Amino acid sequence: MRVYAIADLHLATVTPKPMTVFGPQWAGHPDAIFTQWREMVRPEDLVLLPGDLSWAMRLPDAMTDLAPVAALPGTKVLLRGNHDYWWPTASKLRAALPAGMLAVHNDAVRIGRVVVCGSRGWTTPGYEPLGEEDDRLLRREAERLALSVEAARRIRQPGDRLILMLHYPPASPPYPPNPLTQVIEAAGPDLVVYGHLHGVSPERAMRHVGGIPAYLVAADGLRFRPRLLLDTGMG
Template sequence: MRVFAIADLHLATVTPKPMTVFGPQWAGHPQAIFDRWREVVREGDLVLLPGDLSWAMRLPDALIDLAPVAALPGTKVMLRGNHDYWWPTLGKLRAALPPRLHAIQNDALRFGNVVVCGSRGWLTPGYEALNAEDERLLAREAERLSLSVQAAGKLRQPGDRLIMMLHYPPASPPYPTNPFLQVIEAARPDVIVYGHLHGVPAEKTMRHVAGIPAYMVAADGLKFTPRLVLEP
């Protein structure tokens, strides 16, 4: 099973929000995502969707955005981004999701020999100082990531690969230590994927975290083509 990843789909069917206001690179969105997805992803593949999937404010509206994603090739697994305001409780969400579209929140899922864990993440220390609210959210999200890693440990079988999804990057330049890095260093996943960054080519972003391959997969940075992050 091959594993692809693409974040920040920013779909807006019910309440249109043209993404070209954020730059000309968004021209042709979202059809470019769907077209290029079909070019590279096969039915037996797994596609990771680390957040900012829909601009909707309510779950019924988000489900309209997610329906064409669910219909694309492959099994998909998503987590919440900072703009996914529509995201309800996990039980309610899982009950409403169409087939082949899965969600992670404080837990983990296993697909074949791949275990997927993750959390939204938050701002991390770097160029800019964090305020008290940022520090609180950073600690909370690190705890949620730790819970997800623990759940992954219970699912993981010998020979399984562990993939960690984050919406926010796990560290910020000049990359001082932070609670996410501590969880990552203890968990030692095989691959990390993250999104959130816009207008930044993937080749100019952080490629390793604690020696672990890391992939920035925000849609515009990938020119809207899902990125292959793990092969059998």
């Protein structure tokens, strides 16, 4: 089983949102994603989707956006992004998701020998400190991440790989520690994936959290091609 990741699909079948306002590279981006996905991903593979999946405001409209994603090869694991306003409670979401689509929502999932946990994350302090409200929201997200990590610990078996997903980056330049990085370092995942940043080369983004590999997988930075993270060597 190979594990891929791609974030920030920003699909807009029902709620039109021309992404070309962010640059001409976004022209026809759903077709670019779907075509390259089919070229790379096999039915037995796993694809992580860490947030900003659909511009829809309601769950039924988001399901329209996600239907062609569900039809692509591989098992998909979804995480909420800051623009996924349609994201409902965990029970409503899981009842609506088609076969082969899973979601991480304050918990974790195990597929083959891979355990996936995570949380949306939030703005983190960098050169400037956070305001009171952003600090409160960051700490809340760190608590949610800790819940997800604990859920992963309960289901993880010896030899399993642990992948931690965020939508927001784990930290901001110059990358001082924050509540999210503290949870990540304590959890010790095999790797971290995140999205949210557009117009940023993955090579220039944050690449480690306390020595743990971290990968920016926002779609435009990947040229709309899912990134191969690892190959478990199993079917």
